[in-house]
Amino acid sequence: MGNEHISKKFDAELEAARSRVLQMGGLVEQQISRAMEALAAGDMALADQVIADDHRVNALEVGIDDDCVHIIAKRQPAASDLRMVMAIIKTITDLERIGDEAQKIARMAKLIHEQDRRLSTKFSEVKYASTVALDMLRTALDAFARLDITAAGKVVKQDAIVDEQFRGVLRQLVTFMMEDPRTISAAIEILFIAKAIERIGDHAKNMSEYVVYLVKGKDVRHITAEEFERETQSLD
Secondary structure (H helix, E strand, O other): OHHHHHHHHHHHHHHHHHHHHHHHHHHHHHHHHHHHHHHHHOOHHHHHHHHHOHHHHHHHHHHHHHHHHHHHHHHOOOHHHHHHHHHHHHHHHHHHHHHHHHHHHHHHHHHHHHOOOOOOOOOHHHHHHHHHHHHHHHHHHHHHHHOOHHHHHHHHHHHHHHHHHHHHHHHHHHHHHHHOHHHHHHHHHHHHHHHHHHHHHHHHHHHHHHHHHHHHOOOOOOOOHHHHHHHHOOOO
16 A cells, blocks of 8 residues: 555556646747747837746756756666656747747847837748747647647758748848848848747757657657657557
């Protein structure tokens, strides 16, 4: 009975940590959405809120990390339980960095609108890339919640779309700057935003790789997209 009690308590601690990861993920999703809304609408109050709320993301990372340290020290997990703890630690690191990128978008939005440095473009590529990157994050979190390696594979495919959109934005901005040097300041700020979105995609991809590691015990970092797809199609 004692061992069963300890086991149930351990399971509860792991589940609590997993739940806090999803809570952190939800907050980060909100940060990205609000930052992009602030950029589109010129809402400086919303941009300020995104910047101010970054501390909440940081606090969650510190708290979950501390929980994981205590789990390792008290429970000495092995096998799949240890993989879960390690996946949680890695995931919250990427979520914290995504929060930083959302804050960066909000800061650039403030600069662009406060200085009235908007370019004569609707930024369709930037908006589309942010939509894909946000979907990647949601899918990666869902894959983590359901231990779904098929969903993880979808995230890797979407990363190529975000990368291509970033290259498209870069080409467009270079054209603007060459045609009219007065657009250089605004173009650089938009480039920072586009790069932040591209990095959000990279972090979401990292999170999907941790799901495969968690389910299959295989490190799938630094492999090709084709190899990753094969891994997510088989449970061997």
